[in-house]
Amino acid sequence: MNISVRNLAALGLLGAVLVGCGREAVETSPAEGPAATRSAPPVANTSPGASASPGTGAAAGPKPAADRAAPPTMAPGPGGLTPVYTRRARTAEKVVALTFDADMTADQGPRAARGEHFDNPELIATLRRLKVDATVFMTGRWAEEYPDQARSIGRDPRFEIANHSYSHYAFASPCYGLPTVAGPDMTADVQRAFDAFRDAGAENVVPYFRFPGGCYDDAALRALGPAGVTAVQWDVVSGDAFAKDADAVAEQVLDEVKPGSLVVMHCTRSAAPVTERAIRRIVPELRARGYRFVKVSELMRG
Numbered sequence: 001m002n003i004s005v006r007n008l009a010a011l012g013l014l015g016a017v018l019v020g021c022g023r024e025a026v027e028t029s030p031a032e033g034p035a036a037t038r039s040a041p042p043v044a045n046t047s048p049g050a051s052a053s054p055g056t057g058a059a060a061g062p063k064p065a066a067d068r069a070a071p072p073t074m075a076p077g078p079g080g081l082t083p084v085y086t087r088r089a090r091t092a093e094k095v096v097a098l099t100f101d102a103d104m105t106a107d108q109g110p111r112a113a114r115g116e117h118f119d120n121p122e123l124i125a126t127l128r129r130l131k132v133d134a135t136v137f138m139t140g141r142w143a144e145e146y147p148d149q150a151r152s153i154g155r156d157p158r159f160e161i162a163n164h165s166y167s168h169y170a171f172a173s174p175c176y177g178l179p180t181v182a183g184p185d186m187t188a189d190v191q192r193a194f195d196a197f198r199d200a201g202a203e204n205v206v207p208y209f210r211f212p213g214g215c216y217d218d219a220a221l222r223a224l225g226p227a228g229v230t231a232v233q234w235d236v237v238s239g240d241a242f243a244k245d246a247d248a249v250a251e252q253v254l255d256e257v258k259p260g261s262l263v264v265m266h267c268t269r270s271a272a273p274v275t276e277r278a279i280r281r282i283v284p285e286l287r288a289r290g291y292r293f294v295k296v297s298e299l300m301r302g
Helices: 109-113 119-131 140-145 147-154 183-200 216-224 246-256 276-286 296-301
Strands: 095-102 134-138 160-163 205-209 230-234 261-266 292-294
Touching: 095 276, 095 296, 109 140, 119 147, 119 276, 119 292, 134 140, 134 205, 140 147, 140 183, 147 160, 147 183, 147 216, 160 183, 160 296, 183 205, 205 296, 216 292, 246 261, 261 276, 276 292, 292 296
Parallel strands: 095 134, 095 261, 095 292, 134 160, 160 205, 205 230
Antiparallel strands: none
16 A cells, blocks of 8 residues: 655755654554655654554564563564554543654764763653653664663653664655665664663563654564564654744644644754743643653553
8 A cells, every 4th residue: 555755855954863853753554554755754644553462572672570460562464564653543531642752873983072962851850850751763873872860751751761772863765864774774773772771771661663754564574573662652742842932833733632642853053953942831731731741651551
């Protein structure tokens, strides 16, 4: 089944550290992967293609601790296609999952050495202070650069760490100019990220994966089958990437959130400098509307 995609070329925000910054997740079922590259196009209105079912990661995924229930995953599609989850569909319960991409490409070490900040400890501190549960989609390279922070996040029961690849290279092309991971290397790239989380001492690691740039196609979904992960996209784009106006970011989230929404934001000071300020407005206003903040695993469990 072919599904057309609207590109985000007009945004012009997306550079080498690209994040998924579309305004609309593609409506898809795990049973029907698109033939075209999907790069998370513009306006949010989608639902997961299948209901979540309990499961554990396969060989490349993390193993849950013995004292924790296995996080829910979705069943693979035909031919072993990796399933894709976008939001909790058809629910009246006012729950919302805030997710934060901790982006760092495999070759950005020199930029970090020169003082560029790919982390955002103030954001994590604010989430803790406001008692917000959240999921951090982390690259393995980020965990290697900031192992103490990765361990702290990954041992805090308010957070869970999901996989955003090791390299933050694209898994489908074109994808906003990102370098591309070769098909045969995709599972290894994901496994390398899980290894980096383990080496950092993170414990709350879940078998979820977010494609760099939000870009994927049938070939990527098929190549990642052995990894045993559920791909997680979103239905609300915060617009925080390279933004300078925290209120504009907050208003975009507040305007688009609905029961069961999954919001994409970022955990890098250099690429998303106003995210922490936006959170200070988003959280109390959504709580005033009756919303509760959950991790992706809880959203999917519903």
